[in-house]
Amino acid sequence: MQIRNTAVRYGVAAQLFHWSIVVLIITQVILAEKADGLPLGPAKIAVLAQHKSVGMTIFMLAVVRLLWRFVNPVPPLPSGMPAWQRVAAHISHGALYALILITPLFGWLMSSARNFPVSWFGVFTFPDLVQPDKARYEFFHGAHELVAKTLVVIAIVHALAALKHQFLDRDGLLRRMLPVKPRQ
Known part of the structure; x- marks a missing residue:
């Protein structure tokens, strides 16, 4: 079990960050839908308190994940991958990282503007980022929903691309991020 990335696959740490954030994003979608259906x-x-706690967990994990990525280079893309797919992969990864950070940040700004505290599972409360302001709340509420929906769409495209590489191209791209023993 390799903690760090190698030239051919992601290490356990990168895999743990990746799959934890995937599960937490799915949890966020479920919690948001549940909250929307409640009076x-x-x-x-x-439910919204849980949503905020999970969102801030994603934010903190994403920061640590990015720091890990800077000191632990990722494996290169398959050599036979067309240039346009390489460009698309880099753009989509950049967009995913940005949205994974921006979405909870906008939620935090939205809560601050509404004067609603952002607690992390009741352990501690994050400071407000802005003063309460209805117009600011409306802006960040709309922005939070837009970036969250965009994140989900790009994540689905990312997953479909990984499946395409695994089952159609058979280039082993998906296997690099799976917590399974690599083929020798």
């Missing part, structure tokens, strides 16, 4: 009251506030 304003204690149940909705409790």
Whole structure:
């Protein structure tokens, strides 16, 4: 079990960051849908508190993941991959990292502008980033929803591209991120 990335696959640390964030993003979508279906009251506030805690967990993991990536280079893309796919892979990865950071940041700004605290599972409360302001809240609410939906779309395209590489191209691209023993 290799902690660091190698020239041919991602290490356990990168895999753990990747799959943890995937599971947490799916959790976020479920919590957001659940909250949207609830009337304003204690149940909705409790679900939104969970949503905020999971969002801030994603934010913190993404920061650590990026730091890890800077000190631990990723394996190169397959040599036979067309140039346009290489460009698309770099753009989509950049977009995913940006959206994984921006989405919870906009949620935090939205909560601050509404004067709603952002707690991390009741352990501690993050400081407000802006003063309460209804117009600012409306802006960040809309921005948070837009970037969250964009994140989900790009993540789905990313997953479909990985599946295409695995099952159609058979170039082993997906296998590099799976926690399975590599073929010798």
